[in-house]
Each structure stands twice: as structure tokens, then as C-alpha cells.
Amino acid sequence: MALAPAAEPRRLGRLERAALQGVMVREVVNYSSFWRSSTFSSTVDPTIYLLAFGFGFGSLVSSVAGYSYIDFVGTGIVATTVLFSGAFPAMYSTFVKYEFQHTYDAILAAPVDTEELVTGEGLWIAARTGVYGCVPMLVAVAFGLDPSWGMLLVPFIAGLAGLGWAFFGIFIAAKSKAIESFSYWQSGLLTPMFLVAGTFFPIDRLPTWAQIAANVNPLYHCVELVRHAVFGFEGWADIGHLAFLITFALVAWRLAIKFMERKLIL
Amino acid sequence: MDSAIRLRGVVKRFGPITAVGGLDLDVPLGTCVGLLGPNGAGKSTTMKALTAQVIADEGELEVLGFRLPEDSKQARAAMGVVPQLDNLDVSLTVEQNLLVFAHLYRVPAAERKEAIDRALVTANLTGRREAKVDQLSGGMRRRLLITRALLHQPRLVLLDEPTVGLDPQVRQELWALIDRLRSEGVSILMSTHYIEEAERLCDNVTIMSHGKAVAVGAPSELIAEHAGPEALEVYGPPARLTEVEGIARSRGWRTRRTGTSVAILHANGGDPSLEGERRVTNLEDVFVLLTGEEIN
Secondary structure, three states: OOOOOOOOOOOOOOOOHHHHHHHHHHHHHHHHHHHHHHHHHHHHHHHHHHHHHHHHOOOOOOEEOOEEHHHHHHHHHHHHHHHHHHHHHHHHHHHHHHHOOOHHHHHHHOOOOHHHHHHHHHHHHHHHHHHHOHHHHHHHHHOOOOOOHHHHHHHHHHHHHHHHHHHHHHHHHHHOOOHHHHHHHHHHHHHHHHHOOOOOOOHHHOOHHHHHHHHOOHHHHHHHHHHHHHHOOOOHHHHHHHHHHHHHHHHHHHHHHHHHHHHHOO | OOEEEEEEEEEEEEOOEEEEEEEEEEEEOOOEEEEEOOOOOOHHHHHHHOOOOOOOOEEEEEEOOEEEOOOHHHHHHOEEEEOOOOOOOOOOEHHHHHHHHHHHOOOOHHHHHHHHHHHHHHOOOHHHOOOEHHHOOHHHHHHHHHHHOOOOOOOEEEEEOOOOOOOHHHHHHHHHHHHHHHHOOOEEEEEEOOHHHHHHHOOEEEEEEOOEEEEEEOHHHHHHHHHOOEEEEEEOOHHHHHHHHHHHHHOOOEEEEOOOEEEEEOOOOOOOOOOOEEEEOOHHHHHHHHHOOOOO
16 A cells, blocks of 8 residues: 555554543433433432431431531532442443443444543543532532532542542442342442441441441541531541542542453453 | 455354354455354354454454554554444434544544534435434434444444344345445455345355354355356255255255255256256355255
């Protein structure tokens, strides 16, 4: 071929922008057709928890761990949203795209690798989670939570925690042979984590073993970080929470890629 | 580089099952090659290996001069893949499906609109631009699936059973589309178990059986070599057919049962005790003889 270039074309690298962009464009365009239901489930659920606990508990206790109860639960609720709009959509959408829509077959036949596929989908869910995470907090503002400048950091904290949960959700989907297996993960792991995260009640009154468990729960670190962003940071403790969330995201990222490769590349 | 695809000694095992057992396959640049074989012959595994969604245990694979699996991504950037299973995004419109793949196939931003318009024309879907995929007929969906793989003007196209499950009329529409691609100089590898499809569209065919290539060549050459110029089709009740097979066997002729008849191949001189219709042999005769499907 006369037109062939003299030099070998550049070898395509890992985590290319073009590939990530392609994966995310697919997500964004699809989102345009289901954003209503997605936004509804991701924000209404936590808002209901907020109102139920706010009115229910709020009438029994006036302050918790030094906060008024609306302040306590109005900030902690961000973590619940992160779980609802990070882990669950990642689990279900990954499984459906793999098992029923054969979407990944199509994407991997284009110049996209599994690593880019997983990363692109995780980043998109994280971006959504960052926005959704703030909705119940804004509802809490309407019920008496005082706005503060620190709230501007909350989307980023929710986005980081959401990134970890999105990758963890993809990992669960990759490990599951049938959608029924999700029940084990939901009831056995996610529900206990959701309750023992310091969202609705402080963890320092719990038995020691539960406190230890809470300390390895990424939701707990998200709750603490959000609360401190709104009411004042606590130095090294918050750097620790941040480090935990970053580590969680990195570990979940690699796990998701490893198990998706195992599922997609035979 | 004179081959679009070049496989040598490719082996792929799934546990105790050997899906592909030492396959050689060539697609010379600018030609259309058919990969024929009964179900389970290893066609789909071979197609998946070409996009590195299956990693071969042994052997050499080269696609558009790129070695697989290491440089598979470059190869994928220059080829288009039409899967057997429809994996369009059904809740999106025709245009949105194309837009997504214009991004995935890295069509530069300035050319995206033109690429989408061209794809709509190719698939004769210009009037359905805004239609959601779940409102399209089976034939339209398949045309969209094919044109989606052509957005980046690939030099090589893989078609995995492109017309499976479609009406004869729709199938012919797709044949016209594939034939046009071929005439534009695109290299094509098409897996199929519709013999007529391969006979009409392919310059060369590779017939696979049990994970290996059992015959390679132009359809006309394979027919001449394996089936002879004419076949004698003898009709009759089952007992008579069994008897006919016995006569043919005693003369060293090969036969195949086709439901209501026995086709005798290479029976050029004929036999006075056998009466039937003489017909031109076809690729199906070769296929059946070589893969053992339908043979008693």
C-alpha cells in the first residue's frame, strides 16, 4: 500500500481519554432516556428516610452527639444517598448490560478495553452520585439545617465515596452469576453498613465490635467527612477519613476491573 | 501486509472442550471470506478471538498487521464488528445509537455528523433517524447493526451470522448491502451457516468442522473438487432410498440424504438402475460431505 505510513502507528495505551469518553457518552445519552426514574429513586428514598427519622426520632431526642438531630441526620443522610445512587445502579445496570443487553460485547469490539469500560462507567455514576448526594441535604436545609460554605465540598465528598461504591457495585455484579445473588450482598453487607454508618444514630454507644466494624465501613467515613465539612473540619481525623475513602475507591476499582475481565474476556 | 486476517495454529480450550483445535485462516486484503460450519464448529469462538474477547491458548493471530492479543486495540480501531446478537440500545433512537458508536469508534468531532448521515443512507434509515430502536422491524435493526460498524470506515468488517433468523426478502437486502461493501474494497470475514449466502457473497470460504478448517478455497473450486459437476437426485420411499445408497456405495460414489431424496455425487456415468433428476452441484453438497452433517 503506497499510502502506508513509514513509521508504525503509535501503540494505543491504557486508560485513553477517547475510550473513556466513548463509554461515558454512551451512559450520558442513555441517561437522557431514564433520568426521571433514576433521579426519583436516588433522591426520594433518602429523603423519606430523612423525614421519617427526622420527625420520628427528632421528636424524642433534641440533640445527638452535640448536634441538633436535624443537623445530625441532615448531613449523615448524604451517605445513604451515595449508597442508593452509587452501589445499587452499578450492580443492576452492569448485570443487565452484561446479561440481557449484551452491551459489553459491542463496546469491547470497539477500541475500548475492560479497564476503560469499568473506569468510564464508574466515573459517570460517581458524577451523578455527587449531585444526588446533595438533594436530601438541601431538603434538610428547608427543615432547619443551617447552610454553610462547607456544603460546597459535599458534592465532591459524595462523588469520591460514590466512585468507590460504583466500582464495588460493578465488582458485585461481576461476581454474581444470577441477579438473585444480589440479595446476599444487599442483606448481608450493604444493609448492615447502611445502618451502622453513624447516619441515624452515633456509633460511639454501640458495642466495641460494632464500632470496629463501623470503622472499616466506607459509609461511616463519608458521614463523618460530610458532617465535618458542614460544621467544621477536625484536622488529622478528617485526613484519615479522606484517605480511607480514596483507598476504598482504588481497591474497589482494581477489584471491579479484575473480575469484569474474568467475566468478559474468555 | 497482504492479509487482513492471518491465523496460524489457533487453539482455544474451555475446560475439557476444545472449541478451536489448530485453525489456520486467511482473509486476503479486499476479499470476502466465509467461515462455514455447523453449530458448534468453533465459528463464534474464532470470531471472538479476532476482537480479543477470547484469548487463544496457542497459535498466532494477526489482524490488519497487528498481533493479537497485545495490539488488539489498534486492530479494533480499524475494523467494524457486526455481532450475531442484536446489542443495540433499544431505548435510544437510531441516531443516538449511531452517535454513541461514532464516539466509541473515535470518529473525530468534525466528521461525526457526516459519518452518521452517511450511515443512515447506507442502511436506508434516513427517514427513521428519530425512531426508537424498539419501534424498528427486525430487518431495520439488522441494517442499523451493520451500519453502526461502518461509521469509522473500517478496512475490515467481521460479520457473525449476519442474516440469521431473518425473512428471505430481508436477507437479500442485506446481501446487497454486504456486496456493496465488498465492491468498495473492504475486507470481510463472515461466519454463516447459510450456504447460499457464502456462495453468493464470498470469494473464498473456509469450512470448519470440530474446530478445524476442513476445506479452503473458492466456492466453485471446492464444488468441482469435492462434489463433481453434477449430482443425481433420486426420490423415493425410505426403503428405496436405502437401496439407492447401497448401489451408490458399491460403485464408490458418495451420497447425501436430503430428507425426501438421496443425492449421488460424482455419478457422472450414471447407472441404468438409478433414475432421478440431474442437477448442478452446489456448496451445500460440499459442506455436507465434509462436515458430516446429514450424512448417514
